[in-house]
Amino acid sequence: MGSFIGALPGAVSQGLIWGIMAIGVYITYKILDVADLTVDGSFCTGGAVFVMLFAAQVPVPVALLAAFGAGLLAGLATGLLHTFCGIPAILSGILTQLGLWSVNLAIMGMKANVSINVNDEANLNRLWVSLRFVSSVADGKMPFYRHPIVVVGVFTIAVIAVLYWFFGTELGSALRATGANGNMARAQGINTNVTKVLGLMISNGLVALSGALLSQYQSFADASMGRGAIVIGLAAVIIGEVVFSRLFRNFALNLLAVSFGAIIYYVVIQAVISLSDINTNYLKLISAAIVAIFLTVPYWKGRFFSKPVKRGGAANA
Amino acid sequence: MLDVKNIYKTFNPGTVNEKTALRGVSLHLEDGDFVTVIGGNGAGKSTLLNAVAGTWLVDEGSISIGGVDVTHLPEHKRAKYIGRVFQDPMMGTAATMQIEENLALAARRGKGRTLRRGIAREERENYRELLKILDLGLEDRLTTKVGLLSGGQRQALTLLMATLQRPDLLLLDEHTAALDPKTAAKVLDATERIVNKDKLTTLMITHNMKDAIIHGNRLIMMYDGQIVLDISGEDKKKLTVEDLLAKFGQATGSDEADDKLLLG
Numbered sequence A: 001m002g003s004f005i006g007a008l009p010g011a012v013s014q015g016l017i018w019g020i021m022a023i024g025v026y027i028t029y030k031i032l033d034v035a036d037l038t039v040d041g042s043f044c045t046g047g048a049v050f051v052m053l054f055a056a057q058v059p060v061p062v063a064l065l066a067a068f069g070a071g072l073l074a075g076l077a078t079g080l081l082h083t084f085c086g087i088p089a090i091l092s093g094i095l096t097q098l099g100l101w102s103v104n105l106a107i108m109g110m111k112a113n114v115s116i117n118v119n120d121e122a123n124l125n126r127l128w129v130s131l132r133f134v135s136s137v138a139d140g141k142m143p144f145y146r147h148p149i150v151v152v153g154v155f156t157i158a159v160i161a162v163l164y165w166f167f168g169t170e171l172g173s174a175l176r177a178t179g180a181n182g183n184m185a186r187a188q189g190i191n192t193n194v195t196k197v198l199g200l201m202i203s204n205g206l207v208a209l210s211g212a213l214l215s216q217y218q219s220f221a222d223a224s225m226g227r228g229a230i231v232i233g234l235a236a237v238i239i240g241e242v243v244f245s246r247l248f249r250n251f252a253l254n255l256l257a258v259s260f261g262a263i264i265y266y267v268v269i270q271a272v273i274s275l276s277d278i279n280t281n282y283l284k285l286i287s288a289a290i291v292a293i294f295l296t297v298p299y300w301k302g303r304f305f306s307k308p309v310k311r312g313g314a315a316n317a
Numbered sequence B: 001m002l003d004v005k006n007i008y009k010t011f012n013p014g015t016v017n018e019k020t021a022l023r024g025v026s027l028h029l030e031d032g033d034f035v036t037v038i039g040g041n042g043a044g045k046s047t048l049l050n051a052v053a054g055t056w057l058v059d060e061g062s063i064s065i066g067g068v069d070v071t072h073l074p075e076h077k078r079a080k081y082i083g084r085v086f087q088d089p090m091m092g093t094a095a096t097m098q099i100e101e102n103l104a105l106a107a108r109r110g111k112g113r114t115l116r117r118g119i120a121r122e123e124r125e126n127y128r129e130l131l132k133i134l135d136l137g138l139e140d141r142l143t144t145k146v147g148l149l150s151g152g153q154r155q156a157l158t159l160l161m162a163t164l165q166r167p168d169l170l171l172l173d174e175h176t177a178a179l180d181p182k183t184a185a186k187v188l189d190a191t192e193r194i195v196n197k198d199k200l201t202t203l204m205i206t207h208n209m210k211d212a213i214i215h216g217n218r219l220i221m222m223y224d225g226q227i228v229l230d231i232s233g234e235d236k237k238k239l240t241v242e243d244l245l246a247k248f249g250q251a252t253g254s255d256e257a258d259d260k261l262l263l264g
């Protein structure tokens, strides 16, 4: 139990970081209504770009921005495969993800992982978030606002604020309409190909940003760091929805729920690790099971336990 | 206003499902014409409207709206000129968005989408006023998600959206077919009022011959991908359902009119 409590700040920090990725997944899965599998690749792209630029003494904000930009490009690739080449969205994502495996290795100088040497004081001082700061703050060696929960929390709030603003604009509304009803969107003069590409870009930009934050936090990037990211993202989206949908109605709060969903996910995983002596190899299986269960529950509930209320209103028709 | 010249459309060419849905259709609409379109199932009515709206490009022939050749323009670019209500009440609105958000999207039809606010504050008052005209009680439910509305309310809303920004051409595809008779009458009534008020050039498909006769200044009948009947002016005013059935028989050389055309 004690080890679980001790691991809690780390789990929450990680959850917050993955929460930003999950918000990216929310944009494609919930708003655009496409399952984008680029995520598993673009998450690592963000991490790889960040670590390489950091090593080249590029300032942290610039490196984070570059990681975001790399994510935009990954989304652009998937978007063009889908709209311009007419490949189904799922397959487009898989193709980009596969291609990114090589790209990510190339970014990391053909190595499977690259790390930031945090034993070097100069490096440690440049970092914005790090696993080490968790204990530094606890020991009083660092002010509380350097705690990863605070720093990533601020990032999360900034991301939510910008998205809240964006989806309230004409362009953002057009993107939502595209996901809600493509026919209607086109009839209103919206080029749904453009909005789809844009949505995929923003989504993967956030995913890569999240990857950059994680590689900074754990002080390394690894070619397989994004494996299963889409599942974690979906888990966060769904857990957030199941737990908070009655409480949160506003769009910004829905995004916050996604972030909370990621935190819950990580705390649960941490609990499983700390409180049982399970082999951590089973974590992926547990993750997959959790998501499968959370996806199943609303489906069965909708089928058997509620009145047949349709999404539209055929009632009066 | 609308100039359709000799258009052809074949679906799934070269396969067992090959279907020629339009065979040389030409149609010219003057500014302010209100044309009703009738014809049996599969006659090509929806296909004609889809061709004009740009759901896909036609195989042959040309289409121009208000003098602009739109034959090769994609759907979203033609939207600037066209207001549309679909046969399916689910098609014309975004269910997960609010009534006012749907209206705001329609208010910007054919314009570039910028980073300005999706709905300006002063728009809301305007929408409230416009929704009052529909007389469905929607004016107090601006922030309701459209998915919660009935089919009739959604069709009426779609109609309002299609005409919010005056379209050069209004396309109505059996927009009351999925509604109960009372709601259908209400929506049709609203249609008549809006079309008259703004003098809209309109193409309205209906399965109801009486409606086709009562509304509009011109009636066309389609059969097997062609326009087989075109009645306007005084002739249209004097028209009865019996006349129509007889004329259909003459035009197509068959007496299957009773089976093929649903009587209203």
Ligand SMILES: Nc1ncnc2c1ncn2[C@@H]1O[C@H](COP(=O)(O)OP(=O)(O)OP(=O)(O)O)[C@@H](O)[C@H]1O
Residues within 6 Å of the ligand: B011, B012, B019, B020, B021, B039, B040, B041, B042, B043, B044, B045, B046, B047, B048
């Ligand atoms: N997208 C499509 N793909 C293949 N065939 C199509 C397509 N759209 C229409 N058709 C075919 O074209 C023919 C004309 O269809 P259309 O929908 O225009 O008929 P309609 O006159 O609107 O009939 P209804 O009164 O039943 O709506 C039909 O045989 C139909 O099956």
Ligand SMILES: [Mg+2]
Residues within 6 Å of the ligand: B045, B046, B047, B087, B173
């Ligand atoms: Mg039809």
